[in-house]
Amino acid sequence: MHHDLYGRNSMLELKNINVSYQNHSVIEDLSIAFKEQETTAIVGPSGAGKSTLLRTLNLLNIPTSGVISFNGQELTFPKKYPKKFLNRFRQNFGMVFQNFNLFPHLTVLENVMEGPVHVQKRDRKTVEQEARKSLTKVGLAAKADSYPAQLSGGQQQRVAIARAMAMHPKFLFFDEPTSALDPELENEVLNVIGELASKQNSQIIVTHNLNFAREAADRIIFFEDGQVLFDGTPDEFFASDSPRIQQFTKKILK
Template sequence: MLEVRGLHKAFGDHVVLSGVDLTVTPGQVVALIGPSGSGKTTVLRSLNGLERPDAGVVRIGEVSVDFGARPSRALEDSLRHQSAMVFQHHNLFPHLTVLENVTEGPVRVQQRPRAEAEAEARSLLERVGLADKADAQPHRLSGGQQQRVGIVRALALRPKLLLFDEPTSALDPELVGEVLSVIKELAEQGWTMLIVTHELAFARDVADQVVFLDGGRIVEQGPPAVVLGEPTQERTQQFVERLLRPF
């Protein structure tokens, strides 16, 4: 579903990604972990077209882009449409209702009939327990509810790949569980997902593969039992122990 080869990105003299290779198979859940500034979010933004890599090949589904070959804007847009992202701060439009937030992309970007988009949006909202909030404004929702709307908005685009950028980091601790439970249900339903997270216990329970990124490079990757339970690299060991045994 996703294949990344030799992904590079720098901001001026600051190198953020230095030759990242990554593969995610259909239906697989991959957790991307690492310290702040390691390049995790830049990986997601590069896949979703929010950042343009300096070099590297990215393939999602049947669409492949070689960023070192100066691809056309149309090809980059085609790649962007293969995935959908859920952000840390949900980024809902405050002047639109929940239903309007969810249908904005399908109607305006994908040119789908409004009635069809609204019917699917209501069905998705019901699946995450928010059917009664369709006509509410975002400011009337809790943080957890807003993030669930953010997830529904991504699902409504019918992406091949779901990208999550620390979806619980901006939530109060008591609201984290309701968002993680939705993501776990998506995993059980077979969605292909790449999740940036600091919730290592969640990654251990849900992910098929865990990738540890540090300094813009992949240091270690493998099943959760290995990367989080018996990491082979010293840097991974230090990171995992600090997060799982913070005191």
């Protein structure tokens, strides 16, 4: 992580963000900031807008109005920005989706190298060394020459994490990264994300796994109906006397 450029903690910030689809408001007047070197878990009922929030941070969803700022660069909506500009902005962030979206015709190693070589035009040799290191971090160094179809779902998702890391993002975003996996495979993916959290990577994770949020996150945001109902430490979250939060955690942790 290169902090010296911006001082210690660069910030990703939403100010008065609104997101609507077909006149239906999904996120209303949301203002929230995320610091580097923190792991934030976003939890809440399905349909609450959690994935929309993550996709908005990454500009995969363009806000109807409001400001997104990162490291002092401000984007104000509904202004239209050129595609090239948005793509450059997105390179600050690595995204890991529910489905692994790996290229089936490329090996694991080639999947991880694809972005740095073709999008960032970086030197192939250097990228290959880094890609092998990333695969070691997610416990898959031995699978470099395999194809995605030869891997389990958990292994494919770990390759997707290595691929996101290969782009040197300032933040990693995870959108329900284990919802397509059975519980046994879920743990191997969560262990990798937990390991990254312990090394103070900057991560924002939409997850339904509250035990994982309790163990790995520095901060929990409870999101419902496009609004932040809670924002604090895991200890504060699980000790909250809010009836809505108690009802939610009981139902999930039963």
